[in-house]
Amino acid sequence: MDWVTTLGQLMNTTLVFSTALIFAALGGIFSERSGVTNLGLEGFMMFGAFAAAVATYYAEDAGMGSAAPWIGLIAAIVLGVITSLIHAVASITFKADQTISGIVINFLAAGATLYFVKLIFDGNGETPLLTQVFNKVAIPGLSSIPIIGEGLFHNYPTTYIAIVLVFVAFYVLFKTPFGLRLRAVGEHPSAADTAGINVNRMRYIGVMISGALAALGGATVTLTTTSTFAHNTISGQGYIAIAAMIFGKWNPIGAFGAAAFFGLSQAVRTYVTLFSWSKDIPQEFIYMLPYLLTIIVLVAAVGRSAAPAALGQPYDPGKR
Amino acid sequence: MSKILKLFSGSGAISIIAIVLGLIVGAVVMLIGGYEPLLAYKSLFSQVFGNTYDFGETLREITPLILTGFAFAFAARAGLFNIGGEGQFIVGMTAASVIGIKVHGLPIYIHAPLAVIAGGLFGGIWAALVGYLKAKRGVNEVITSIMLNWIALYLANFIVRHFLLMEGKQRSEDILPTASVSFPWLSDLMDSARIHWGMLIAVLCSVFFYYFMWKTKQGFELRAVGNNPNAAQYAGMNVGRNVVKAMFISGIFAGLAGAFQILGVFHYQSIMSGSPGTGFDGIAVGLIGMNNPFGILLGALLFGTLTYGSAGMSFGAGVPPELIRIVIGSIIFFIAAQGIVRGIIKPFYFKRKKEKVL
Numbered sequence: 001m002d003w004v005t006t007l008g009q010l011m012n013t014t015l016v017f018s019t020a021l022i023f024a025a026l027g028g029i030f031s032e033r034s035g036v037t038n039l040g041l042e043g044f045m046m047f048g049a050f051a052a053a054v055a056t057y058y059a060e061d062a063g064m065g066s067a068a069p070w071i072g073l074i075a076a077i078v079l080g081v082i083t084s085l086i087h088a089v090a091s092i093t094f095k096a097d098q099t100i101s102g103i104v105i106n107f108l109a110a111g112a113t114l115y116f117v118k119l120i121f122d123g124n125g126e127t128p129l130l131t132q133v134f135n136k137v138a139i140p141g142l143s144s145i146p147i148i149g150e151g152l153f154h155n156y157p158t159t160y161i162a163i164v165l166v167f168v169a170f171y172v173l174f175k176t177p178f179g180l181r182l183r184a185v186g187e188h189p190s191a192a193d194t195a196g197i198n199v200n201r202m203r204y205i206g207v208m209i210s211g212a213l214a215a216l217g218g219a220t221v222t223l224t225t226t227s228t229f230a231h232n233t234i235s236g237q238g239y240i241a242i243a244a245m246i247f248g249k250w251n252p253i254g255a256f257g258a259a260a261f262f263g264l265s266q267a268v269r270t271y272v273t274l275f276s277w278s279k280d281i282p283q284e285f286i287y288m289l290p291y292l293l294t295i296i297v298l299v300a301a302v303g304r305s306a307a308p309a310a311l312g313q314p315y316d317p318g319k320r
Numbered sequence: 321m322s323k324i325l326k327l328f329s330g331s332g333a334i335s336i337i338a339i340v341l342g343l344i345v346g347a348v349v350m351l352i353g354g355y356e357p358l359l360a361y362k363s364l365f366s367q368v369f370g371n372t373y374d375f376g377e378t379l380r381e382i383t384p385l386i387l388t389g390f391a392f393a394f395a396a397r398a399g400l401f402n403i404g405g406e407g408q409f410i411v412g413m414t415a416a417s418v419i420g421i422k423v424h425g426l427p428i429y430i431h432a433p434l435a436v437i438a439g440g441l442f443g444g445i446w447a448a449l450v451g452y453l454k455a456k457r458g459v460n461e462v463i464t465s466i467m468l469n470w471i472a473l474y475l476a477n478f479i480v481r482h483f484l485l486m487e488g489k490q491r492s493e494d495i496l497p498t499a500s501v502s503f504p505w506l507s508d509l510m511d512s513a514r515i516h517w518g519m520l521i522a523v524l525c526s527v528f529f530y531y532f533m534w535k536t537k538q539g540f541e542l543r544a545v546g547n548n549p550n551a552a553q554y555a556g557m558n559v560g561r562n563v564v565k566a567m568f569i570s571g572i573f574a575g576l577a578g579a580f581q582i583l584g585v586f587h588y589q590s591i592m593s594g595s596p597g598t599g600f601d602g603i604a605v606g607l608i609g610m611n612n613p614f615g616i617l618l619g620a621l622l623f624g625t626l627t628y629g630s631a632g633m634s635f636g637a638g639v640p641p642e643l644i645r646i647v648i649g650s651i652i653f654f655i656a657a658q659g660i661v662r663g664i665i666k667p668f669y670f671k672r673k674k675e676k677v678l
Contacts, residue, residue: 086653094659099401100607104653107604111645112349118640119353235594236470239403243463284478291467298459307460 004146010267011151015159016224018263020045020217022162024241025248025255026169027213032250033173034206035186035310037098040087040105041214042238047083048076048215050113052222053127053229054120060132068132069223073158076219077212083109084211092203095314106238114231126230133223134158158220165213169252182206186308189315199315217241243294249306265290334661335610339622341661342651349646350639360637364644367632368625376506376513380585382624384409386522387577388602389620390529391570393611395447397533398566399546404450404465405574406599407472410592411446412439412575414476416582417589420495421484431498436521436579443575444568446472451567455560461567469595477591484589491590501583516584518576525573529613532569542566574599601627607652623648 024041031038055075059068083105090101117127134156143153173179184192185202193199218234226233240262247261248254269286272278347357368378388405395402416439423431446468453459484492506515533539544552545562553559577598582589605623609616626648630641654661 090653090657094657096653096656096658100652100656103603103607104649104656107645107649107652111642111647111649114642115349115353115640115646118642123640232594239466243466246460246463282478282482284474284481288471288474291470295453295459295464295467298463299453299457 005150006271008147008150010264010271011147012155013267013270014260014264015152015155015163016263017266018259019156019159019162019224020220020237021241021244021259021262022166022256023217023220024214024238025244025259026162026165026252027210027215027217028242028245029169029173029250029252029255030182030206030213031210032245032311033186033308034182034203035189035308035313035315036088036091036203036207036210037102037312038087038207038210038214039099039102039242040084040109040238041102041210041217041241042234042236043102043105043107043109044080044083044211044214045218045221045238045241046106046109046113046234047079047211048218049222049233050109050117050218050229051075051079051215052219053130053233054117056130056132056223057127060130064132066132069130069134072223073216073219076215080211080213080215080218081208082211083215084207087211088204088207091314092200092207095316098312098314110231113229117229127228130223130227133227156220156224158216158224161216162220163256166252166256173252183308185315186310189310189313190317193315193317199317203315214238214241246307247294247298250308261293262290265293334658335608335615335618335655337661337664338651338654341654341664342647345650346643346647349643353639355639356637360633360639360643363632363636364626364629365632366636368629370632371511372509373511373513374628376510376515378624378628379519380514380516381628382620383516383518383522383584384577384581384598385601385605385620385624386617387518387525387573387580388599389605389609389616390525390602390613391447391574391577391599392603392606393609393613393616394529394533394573395566395570396606396611397546398542398562399549400451400454400563400566400570401462402447402450402465402567402570403462403603404447404468404571404599405602406595406597407465407469408443408446408571408574409578409581409596409599409602410469410472410476412443412578413582413589414472414479414578415439415442415575416499416579417484417492417495418479420499420583421493423499424496426498428498428500431496432501432583435495435499435583436501436576439579439582440572440576443578444570444572447571447574448564448568451564454567455563469599473592473595476589480589480591486588492588494588495583499583500587501580502587503584514585516580518580518584521576521580523617525576526613526617533613538565574602577602604648604652608648608655610655622651 024045028038028041052072052075056068056072059071087101087105090096091098114125118125121127136155137157139153143149181197182202185197185199189199221233222229244258244262245255247258272281272286350357350360367374369375388409391405392402416435419435419438450461450464450468453464454461480492486493501517503515503517507513541557541562544557545559549559605616605619608622609619626644630644633639634641
C-alpha cells in the first residue's frame with residue numbers, strides 16, 4: 001500500500017470518527033457560551049441516536065427509500081430540542097445547579113431511550129438493523145485531488161454538514177449581533193440585562209441549539225457507523241465532546257481541531273496493526289494515547305482554560 | 321446528635337417529596353407503556369425483601385455506591401467536581417487485584433488489609449493527580465478526570481491481560497484466599513449472598529467523613545476553599561494544597577469501593593469492554609444525599625434498592641428495568657430544581673425560610 005492512499009484513507013477515517021464529536025462539541029459551545037454548563041451532551045447524543053434509529057426505521061417502512069435517513073436527522077433535532085428544555089427549565093427557570101441538571105439528562109436518556117426501544121420493538125434491547133443509512137458521497141472533480149480528494153471530498157453527507165457548521169457557528173458567534181448577545185449573556189449577564197437583552201431567553205436559545213446539535217451528533221453515529229441503536233451506541237462520546245470543547249477553548253474552530261485530534265487517534269487504532277514496526281505495541285496503549293496526549297497538551301501548552309465568566313451561575317437580577 | 325439532625329432538616333422534606341415525585345414520574349411512564357405501575361413497584365420491593373439471599377445481595381449492591389457517593393461528595397464540599405470516581409474505582413480494583421494475586425505467604429490479617437489499603441491508596445493517588453494538575457497548572461478538573469477515566473480502563477485491562485491473566489480466559493486468576501474480605505459467617509446466614517467487610521467500612525467512613533469535614537481544622541479549610549477560594553487564600557490558607565488533599569481523600573473512597581468489589585465480591589478482575597459505571601452512579605448517590613455523609617447512606621440505600629429491585633420489576637410486571645434510571649434521574653431532577661418542589665409543598669407547609677448553611 002503506498003503512502004498517498006494510506007494518508008488519504010487515514011484522513012477520511014479521521015473525519016468519519018470526528019463528525020459526531022464536532023456536532024456535539026459545537027452544541028456544547030452554544031450552551032456554555034450563553035453561561036449554561038452542559039454536562040448532558042452524552043444524554044442529548046443518546047436521544048439523537050435513538051430518535052434517528054426509530055424515525056429512519058419507520059420512514060423505511062413507509063417506503064421513503066433514501067430519504068429515510070434525512071427524516072432520522074430531523075427527528076433527532078426535534079427530540080434534541082424537546083429534551084434540552086428539561087435542562088433549560090431546571091437550570092434557567094428554576095436556577096438548579098447546572099452540572100446536576102446535565103447529569104439528570106444523562107440518566108434520563110440512558111433510561112428512557114432503552115425503555116422505549118424495548119417497548120416499541122417487543123422487548124429487544126436493540127433497534128432493527130437499518131438498511132437505508134448514509135453512504136459516502138464523492139464530490140465530483142474535487143475528489144480526484146491526491147490525498148485530500150480521498151481524505152476530504154469522499155465522505156458522508158453528515159461530515160460535510162458538520163464541517164460547514166463549524167464555520168457557520170464561528171460566524172454566528174463572533175460576527176453577528178445574535179452571537180454577541182449570546183456571549184454577553186455568558187460573560188456578564190447583568191451588563192447584558194442592562195443593555196436590554198433578555199438573559200434567560202438567550203440562554204434558553206443557547207441550550208436548545210445545544211440539544212439540537214448534540215442530538216445530530218448522536219444521529220450521525222446511528223446513521224453512518226452502527227446502523228442501529230443499542231445501549232452501547234453512545235458510550236462516552238458526549239464526555240469526549242465536552243473535553244474537545246474545553247480543549248478548543250469554547251471556540252468552534254478550536255473544538256473542530258480537538259475533535260479531529262480525537263478522531264485521528266481513533267482512526268490510528270486500525271492502522272497501527274498494518275505496519276510491522278507498530279503491530280507489537282499493546283493495543284491498550286494505542287487506545288490510551290489520545291487521552292494521555294490530551295492531558296499532556298493541556299498541561300504543557302494550554303494551561304488555564306478560558307471559560308465564559310458567568311458559566312454555571314443562574315442569573316438572578318436581584319443579585320449584584 | 322442534634323447537629324446531625326440539623327443537617328437534615330429542611331432538605332429532608334424536599335428529598336422525600338422528590339423521591340415520591342420521581343416514583344410518580346416512573347408510574348406515568350409505565351402507564352404510557354401500558355404496564356401496571358403498582359404491580360411493578362410491588363415486584364420491585366418483593367425482589368429486594370422477598371428472601372434473605374436477595375436482601376444480602378442488595379446490601380452488596382449498596383456498598384460500593386456508598387463509597388463512590390462519598391468520593392463525589394467529599395470533593396464537592398471542597399468545590400471540586402470529581403467526575404473521575406469511575407477511574408479511581410478501576411484503579412482501586414486493579415491495585416487490589418495485583419496485591420491479592422501476586423503477593424504470597426502473608427497471613428489473612430495482613431494480606432487482606434494490605435490489598436484494601438493498596439486499592440484506597442492508588443485510587444487516592446489517581447485523584448490527587450487531577451488535583452495537582454488543577455492546583456499547579458490550572459487545568460480544568462473535569463477534563464483531566466474524564467481523560468483519566470479512560471486511561472484507567474485501558475491501563476487496568478493491560479495489567480490484567482499481561483500480568484494476571486487466567487490461561488485462555490478474559491479475566492484474571494482468582495485472588496488468594498488470604499486476600500479475601502468476604503464475611504463467610506454472614507454470607508452463610510444469607511444463603512451465600514456475597515456479604516463482605518466493606519459494608520462495615522463504608523458505614524465507618526461516613527463517620528470519618530462527618531468528623532473530618534465538620535469537626536477538624538483541615539475540614540474547615542476544605543470547606544472554606546470550596547465556598548470561596550479567594551477568601552480562603554486571603555485568610556492564609558493554601559488553596560492548592562487543599563485542592564490536592566480533597567481530591568486525594570475523595571479518590572481513596574472510590575479506590576476502596578473498587579478494592580472491595582474485587583476482594584469481597586468477584587474475587588477476580590475481568591477485562592472490561594467498557595466502564596463499570598459504579599463511579600458515575602456515585603455522582604447520582606452524592607446528589608441524592610445532598611453531599612451529606614448520612615444523606616449519602618440513605619441515597620445509596622435508595623439507589624441500590626431500586627437498581628437491584630429493577631430485575632424483579634421486569635419478571636413481575638414485564639417492565640424494562642431501564643425504567644429505574646428514569647425514576648432516579650427524575651428524583652435528582654426534583655432535588656436539583658427545588659423550586660418546583662417548594663412550589664408543590666408551599667400551600668401545605670412552609671413557615672421557615674432559611675438559607676442553607678453548608
